[in-house]
Amino acid sequence: MRRDTFLKSLAALAAAGALPNAAWAAANIKMMIPANPGGGWDGTGRALGDALRDAGVASSVTYENKGGAAGAIGLAQFFNASKGDPNALMVMGAVMLGGIITGKPPVSITQVTPVARLTTEYNVFVLPADSPLKTMKDVVEQLKKDPGSVKWGGGSRGATEHIAAAQIAQAVGVPAAKINYVPFRGGGEAVAAILGGNVTIGGSGYSEFQPYIESGKMRAIAVTSDKRLDGINVPTLKEQGIDVVIGNWRGVYGAAGITPAQRDALVAMVVKATQSKSWAESVKKNNWTPALLTGKAFEEFVDRDFSSLRATMVRAGMV
Incomplete structure (x- = not known):
């Protein structure tokens, strides 16, 4: 044969x-x-x-x-x-x-x-636990006032969290080209930047942030799914009036x-x-x-x- x-x-x-x-x-x-x-x-x-x-x-x-x-x-x-x-x-x-x-x-x-x-896997957006911003509504308000002051941290340029950030901006009336996106080469680098307060808001798959969310070091404020994820009490963007759904x-x-x-x-x-x-x-x-x-x-x-x-x-x- x-x-x-x-x-x-x-x-x-x-x-x-x-x-x-x-x-x-x-x-x-x-x-x-x-x-x-x-x-x-x-x-x-x-x-x-x-x-x-x-x-x-x-x-x-x-x-x-x-x-x-x-x-x-x-x-x-x-x-x-x-x-x-x-x-x-x-x-x-x-x-x-x-x-x-x-x-x-x-x-x-x-x-x-x-x-x-x-x-x-759907993206979750998180804030450092000590951030003065508490919700996605706070992030959006700051984004509308001064788009460049909101640093979005995530994977490489073109990652789903980058696209999601651009779509969020568009959905709330901010030109996507004005977002301040900071790319990282891996999840470990992004986590360090978020925990260190070097970015305003971070995005990635839930699994990458899960230990820090559960320990209280990060605050999860939105997921990019069309409905809440099983066992995870985090509101979707759609629930918060932002019509964005994207999966990775x-x-x-x-x-x-x-x-x-x-x-x-x-x-x-x-x-x-x-x-x-x-x-x-x-x-x-x-x-x-x-x-x-x-x-x-x-x-x-x-x-x-x-x-x-x-x-x-x-x-x-x-x-």
Whole structure:
């Protein structure tokens, strides 16, 4: 049997749940996380790695963090170093698309191989506990008085929290081009800036801020979902009269130059991982919304989201 035919057979069996775990025993996954430690991509990549091992489809997972430029630096390294490697994965998501639109890096997401969308996470906006501002209404009032005095902290330029800040400004009658957005290369840097009072308001996925919200070091004032998140008593922007809803999805890509059969095998491994107890625990712990989408359907979704995101950013004056 040809190797490609064999791999396709394994992939089909794994997707159907009929493949013994031992068939994947030789898989040593190399996970590129194109962000600094402590952020949403880092958490997603490591949770997926744990799930791959828990599901028995990988014997080991190694990680490499390479932050900067909304993931473009890590993307370039992944593209150049992993060509043809069927065991290489890279975490990515909506933030990377925004960074590609604004930064126009030499390597684009279309040069690597789409595998799966995993989750959607809505942004939460927070204030430092000792901030004189207490609510989103306070932030909006200050924004209307002096847009530049409100420093919005978050991920790289083009991140969903950047777009959300621009949409909030537009919704309350402030030109989006006037917002003062301070980008950070990773969640850890953003957290430090918020806690240190170096930005007025911070935005990111709830999981990144959860420990600080629960400890009282940050005050959560709004979420970007269309309804309140389960178990989290934080009002939506819509509840507060600001008609903005935006989600931040995350997924994984494979290396450039792998065969269709190798891609199918990676898809099957990831699907198997998302069925594991470890993954279910991570989803619950981090308040992620499961959003599994694989293969061609995922590729088409990325194309649509890229076009939609670019149109939004053009209207907001970000491109």
